[in-house]
Amino acid sequence: KQEVTQIPAALSVPEGENLVLNCSFTDSAIYNLQWFRQDPGKGLTSLLLIQSSQREQTSGRLNASLDKSSGRSTLYIAASQPGDSATYLCGNYGQNFVFGPGTRLSVLP
Amino acid sequence: DGGITQSPKYLFRKEGQNVTLSCEQNLNHDAMYWYRQDPGQGLRLIYYSQIVNDFQKGDIAEGYSVSREKKESFPLTVTSAQKNPTAFYLCATKGPGAQGSPLHFGNGTRLTVT
Numbered sequence: 497k498q499e500v501t502q503i504p505a506a507l508s509v510p511e512g513e514n515l516v517l518n519c520s521f522t523d524s525a526i527y528n529l530q531w532f533r534q535d536p537g538k539g540l541t542s543l544l545l546i547q548s549s550q551r552e553q554t555s556g557r558l559n560a561s562l563d564k565s566s567g568r569s570t571l572y573i574a575a576s577q578p579g580d581s582a583t584y585l586c587g588n589y590g591q592n593f594v595f596g597p598g599t600r601l602s603v604l605p
Numbered sequence: 606d607g608g609i610t611q612s613p614k615y616l617f618r619k620e621g622q623n624v625t626l627s628c629e630q631n632l633n634h635d636a637m638y639w640y641r642q643d644p645g646q647g648l649r650l651i652y653y654s655q656i657v658n659d660f661q662k663g664d665i666a667e668g669y670s671v672s673r674e675k676k677e678s679f680p681l682t683v684t685s686a687q688k689n690p691t692a693f694y695l696c697a698t699k700g701p702g703a704q705g706s707p708l709h710f711g712n713g714t715r716l717t718v719t
Contacts, residue, residue: 500647528705528707530707530708532710537693537713537715538712538713539609539611539695539710539711539712539713540695540697540708540710541710542707542708542709542710545706545707547705585647585648587648587708589708592638592650592653592663593638593648593650593697593708594647595647595648596647597645597646597647598647
C-alpha cells in the first residue's frame, strides 16, 4: 500500500522568503499529483494538479514539480506572504487518492 | 455557484446514537468520496461511489454506512458501532476522466461524540 510523507511537518518563515515543501511516495506509480491548501477548520482547496504525463505546473507564486522516477514532488512558494499560512497537503490519485499528513506553514509578518 | 455543500458544519451527539452527515454537489460529478481527518494524520478514505446506486468500502469503512440514490447526494451515516467517531469529515468529488481531473472538497463537518 502506498504511503506518503511530507517534509517538513511544520515550517515557520519570515515574510518574503522563498520556500520549498516536499512530498514523497513509497510507490513511484504516480498518476495524478495534486497539491492542496487547508485553512484551520476548513476543507481542502486545490492548488495545482500535475497529470501523469506532466512534470510541473505553475499558478502565480506557486510552482509544483514532479519526479516520477524518485517518487517525489515539491511545491515552491515564491515571496511568501502571511496569507500563505496554512497546512499544505499532497495527494496521489492511483486507484484512489492517498494523502500525506501535511506541512503546517506559518509566514510571519 | 458550483460546489460541494456539507452540512451541518458542527454536529454534537451522544454516544450510542447514529448520525447522518450530508454532502450535496452541483458539479455534475459522478465520483464522490468520504474522508476522515484526525489531528496529525492524513486523510483516510471511508467510502466512495463512482456512480449512482453503487459504492465501495474504503480503508476504514467499519462503523459507517452510505447511500447513493441521487447523483447530487452522498450522505454518510456514522453508526454506534464506530468506536471513535469524533473527527473532521470531508466529502469530495471528482470529475470525468480516470486520472486527469482534480479532486474537489467541501468545507467539512466536525463531529463530536460524548
